[in-house]
Amino acid sequence: MEKVLKVKDLAISFKTFFGEVEAVRGISFDVEKGQTVAIVGESGCGKSVTANSIMQLLPRPPAYFKNGHIMFNGIDLLKKSDKEMENVRGEEIAMVFQDPMTSLNPTMKVGKQIVEGLIRHQKVSKEDARKKAIEMLELVSVPQPEKRINQYPHEFSGGMRQRVMIALAMVSDPQLLIADEPTTALDVTVQAQILELMKDIQKKLGMSIILITHDLGVVADISDLVNVMYAGQILEQGSTEDIFDNPKHPYTRGLLASVPKLDMSRDEPLYSIDGTPPDLYIPPKGCPFFARCDYAMKVCKDNMPEFEYHKETHASRCWLNHPMAKANEGSDI
Template sequence: MVENKENFENILEVKNLAVSFQTFFGEVEAVRDISFNLKKGSKLAIVGESGCGKSVTANSIVQLLPKPPVLYKAGEILFKGEDLLKYSNKQMMDIRGNKISMVFQDPMTSLNPTMKVGKQIVEGVRRHKKISAKEAEKLAIEMLELVAVPQPERRIQQYPHEFSGGMRQRVMIALAMASKPELLIADEPTTALDVTVQAQILDLMKKLNDELGTSIILITHDLGVVADMADEVIVMYAGQILEKGTVEEIFKDPKHPYTRKLLAAVPKINMEKSEVLHSIEGTPPDLYKPPKGCSFYDRCDQAMVICRDQLPELENHYGQHCSRCWLNHPDCPQGGAKVEG
């Protein structure tokens, strides 16, 4: 029995979550035994290549993945101490857009193109709060003003296609924040935006975090965004967590070869013209048949025999810093030794 939910330090706890997709060709193990916590009021970034399981993890939290083909094979998703995986669809409807909201990558496919944006915000608010249409409209104007949409009284009467890409994303954030959720999940919210608008959206999210105390999970592949935005970082690859820690721990002292390669692939302001931007050769493994050893084995230039044959544990180094790599084992030879075949 859960008591005193408000006293929980972690607003979200994901424990040993495993999510698969059932297909005609077999089972795809999209998320494989991941665990992490999110503290109240903190900002967590989940990074990794496309297909690594970031969005599946985010959508699992709010139960947006259809069953079937999705199969939750194991684990718990504890929101304020209660397992969301045990909630019915009706219970989840009370959570989505109310206590937990989500901002998607492409607002044009998330907003209803046939409905004025003001009405969309009003309907979202009135679904969860017992207020009049007039009060909801006033709140919609306030939320658009909060996310810096100019002339909100006029803009609530416009349709999504009358907004620019950056303004549509602001509307999505206003819609997500209208019920003042305790957790905001942003799934690559700035990918389709130019650099200036991207910076404005990130500043807006930080403002919401500071002023409203909203906890944030940011899904992204942009490490520059992570450095500017997050308190803690999770690095995912092939459905697993390979490394996690604070921003300072990850950026100053990365422990996993994959994390180091990701950081090396980020362009630097002071790069010389002669310098070559690093890339990660190869492709991620097929999750129809995940490797029994380290999932990064085929692309790692420091891999050893044990990496191919045995999965390393996610072990703690110091503070919150953990990584899943045999190179960090005390008995590992200096630098490892690449083994072919």
């Protein structure tokens, strides 16, 4: 299939008073047309930094790109100027941010915020832009769009504000939508509605989606491919079925085990991964999960494994999956 986005060996750091923070350390993934690709992991693993780097929204300095390419339709976004990126954002790539209340301008009516993007990117009249804005609010199931278009963000509930954010992102029919924690702080019922809405709009417009989340329930519901990220690196990637049915990395297994199950008894404790992520001021030489892994071996501490492919769509970076580990099963290598 046609690749809309290709991220290759991307490395991003931040210069701070205390030194360099290596936030993203050589990640690679592809997004095909009409596909939903999830990036999952704990807070601070580099998910949002990756998303903002695609949109070129990271302030430089303190952020700087150490290595890699972000190819969108064959063009490297990292080589585009700020002026050129203004034409990409909104029109070709759009983003739904984590908190709609802080992403929407509280002093502007929601209709004006949607109309602005249309006039900027599609050069339509104010009247036509207003009609399109009403259509978009109707598409995302905002009731009485003709009335709600004249209201301010504080007059909407959290779920409705998130619908407005999706309408704002979709109004220019982008090829790629980046959804950064789109259901955070929403109750379960509204969350299900938002996910269903995103799937419906994706089918209608044929766009691709990058979903940034730590919620594995959301991933199972909407994604086609999953990238499991930890300490700035991708440790496992595969189809949703691969990741949920046959996880290969201990970190992936730990994340899945942390999800509450319906058949759990009331007094059964929730599983959690012991320890904390490594300090990215001084990133580990070997596997970043070494200190928290129940299966860690000597080789893991100072040597980062390459990807081992279990099938064409499924790969992981873990010494446990190396042929030498299987040959020496039971030893400490």
